[in-house]
Amino acid sequence: MPAITVDPCTFALFGALGDLALRKLFPALYQLDRAGLLHADTRILALARDVGDERKHLAFIDEHLRRHVPNKEIDETVMQRFQARLSYLTMDFRDAVAYTTLAERVADAETLIAYFATPASVYGPICENLAAAGLAERARVVLEKPIGHDLESSRVVNEAVAQYFPESRIYRIDHYLGKETVQNLIALRFANSLFETQWNQHHISHVEITVAEKVGIEGRWGYFDQAGQLRDMIQNHLLQLLCLIAMDPPSDLSADSIRDEKVKVLKALAPITADKLSQRVVRGQYTSGSSDGKPVPGYLEEENSNAESDTETFVALRADICNWRWSGVPFYLRTGKRMPQKLSQIVIHFKEPPFYIFAPEQRALISNRLIIRLQPDEGMSLQVMTKDQGLDKGMHLRSGPLQLNFSETYKSARIPDAYERLLLELMQGNQYLFVRKDEVEYAWRWCDQLIDGWKRLGDSPKPYAAGTWGPVASIALITRDGRSWYGDL
Ligand code: BG6
Numbered sequence: 001m002p003a004i005t006v007d008p009c010t011f012a013l014f015g016a017l018g019d020l021a022l023r024k025l026f027p028a029l030y031q032l033d034r035a036g037l038l039h040a041d042t043r044i045l046a047l048a049r050d051v052g053d054e055r056k057h058l059a060f061i062d063e064h065l066r067r068h069v070p071n072k073e074i075d076e077t078v079m080q081r082f083q084a085r086l087s088y089l090t091m092d093f094r095d096a097v098a099y100t101t102l103a104e105r106v107a108d109a110e111t112l113i114a115y116f117a118t119p120a121s122v123y124g125p126i127c128e129n130l131a132a133a134g135l136a137e138r139a140r141v142v143l144e145k146p147i148g149h150d151l152e153s154s155r156v157v158n159e160a161v162a163q164y165f166p167e168s169r170i171y172r173i174d175h176y177l178g179k180e181t182v183q184n185l186i187a188l189r190f191a192n193s194l195f196e197t198q199w200n201q202h203h204i205s206h207v208e209i210t211v212a213e214k215v216g217i218e219g220r221w222g223y224f225d226q227a228g229q230l231r232d233m234i235q236n237h238l239l240q241l242l243c244l245i246a247m248d249p250p251s252d253l254s255a256d257s258i259r260d261e262k263v264k265v266l267k268a269l270a271p272i273t274a275d276k277l278s279q280r281v282v283r284g285q286y287t288s289g290s291s292d293g294k295p296v297p298g299y300l301e302e303e304n305s306n307a308e309s310d311t312e313t314f315v316a317l318r319a320d321i322c323n324w325r326w327s328g329v330p331f332y333l334r335t336g337k338r339m340p341q342k343l344s345q346i347v348i349h350f351k352e353p354p355f356y357i358f359a360p361e362q363r364a365l366i367s368n369r370l371i372i373r374l375q376p377d378e379g380m381s382l383q384v385m386t387k388d389q390g391l392d393k394g395m396h397l398r399s400g401p402l403q404l405n406f407s408e409t410y411k412s413a414r415i416p417d418a419y420e421r422l423l424l425e426l427m428q429g430n431q432y433l434f435v436r437k438d439e440v441e442y443a444w445r446w447c448d449q450l451i452d453g454w455k456r457l458g459d460s461p462k463p464y465a466a467g468t469w470g471p472v473a474s475i476a477l478i479t480r481d482g483r484s485w486y487g488d489l
Helices: 019-034 054-068 076-085 098-105 120-132 151-162 180-190 221-227 229-246 255-268 274-280 360-365 418-428 437-457 472-479
Strands: 010-014 043-048 086-090 112-116 139-143 170-172 204-212 281-287 289-291 294-296 314-319 331-336 343-350 369-375 379-387 397-405 462-465
Touching: 010 019, 019 054, 019 076, 019 418, 043 054, 043 098, 054 076, 054 086, 076 086, 086 098, 098 120, 112 120, 120 139, 120 151, 139 151, 151 437, 170 437, 180 229, 180 369, 180 379, 180 418, 204 229, 221 229, 229 255, 229 314, 229 331, 229 343, 229 437, 255 437, 274 281, 274 437, 281 437, 281 472, 314 472, 331 472, 360 397, 462 472
Parallel strands: 010 043, 010 112, 043 086, 112 139, 139 170, 204 331, 281 462
Antiparallel strands: 204 343, 281 314, 289 294, 314 331, 343 369, 369 379, 379 397
């Protein structure tokens, strides 16, 4: 039996026939059910505009569920229980009248979770209609990213929602916060005094955060081209990772204590002024190349593309945090589509020892690094210097890892998908893995100045061949500081 109990709720999923719901949300709900973490009275209400027979839509959801849950994890008893929780309602989300039917369908729910897997432009109208139907008092609302495309538009969305819901019932998703290793970062930092004493500019020389994807745009050209990699990945996922690495210890594990500390980091990010932009930030766009040995098209040749686009599919940048802890410690961030492999990792590079007593030719070898692997092969590895074994080796040094590979160490436990964790916390009313309004806004403020700088300078993305680690300028970005990207092969 699970060690926690979760109260019942009605989970109303707006946009239930969309890609996110089918690929991520239904499978995550199913996995929670399989783990015994859905209350017997929890109901799931799928809402979408599509008219037609309810049974047909439910069969469609079922078909996708079976496609996205690994075969060995499909348990027919759980499937049946899950299907029994599920119903479908056709709804135009902007039509206030439709919410009368919704109110009838959820009349006996004490807690209503309204999950918006829809474009942000309808968040405001949905909230207004929920309130008009008398549903707001018992509802928690969940907002998917992107929330706006800059500070101003994000404020419009946040304010529209805030008219009807207090911040304590607004859950903004950044699915990276639900990843197992990301939560482990909090444990690593604040449950091990070993690291916390070293976690500052006295001991750390620099930090790298890489989120590389092997895939290209995957039929999302229309959306992606309006956003680009800075808005799609840096504004949220990478800045959240940076905050978790850089924040001061919170006074407790409450949502606001953690979020207060993250906001302090975002506020301390040094702006990158136009005169430094070309040295500190590199934008790239992939051209044709190869992935897994097969030829793949360039960004401008993808389906539905516009050959004139100068949207970036890659960003590398150097961020500096202006505070006592991090002064002089660059954070190098890098993310791109069509990279050689899918890899999300954080590398903390520690400073060299202050005095050196070993053979001079070995000096370059010496370095301690903590590598935090988010995906694939979730785990952590601390690279330490040891002596090579053998009588003939003298005091020859080698760098070896102290490894903690989660799937090896916790063999029996499967690593849950980020959405499973987030949906569970949501049902329990815990907000610490969700993003507060001011975090979103400070992150936009910092990204907006980069976008404005690019516009002013007329900057165009630099080409890189699909299947490579980005434009050569991204290598120059870090070698200029006498460093290199860790592990680039
Ligand atoms: C999403 C972005 O937020 O994250 C996508 O919109 C990206 O463009 C995805 O592919 C990456 O998530 P993950 O969990 O696969 O690293």
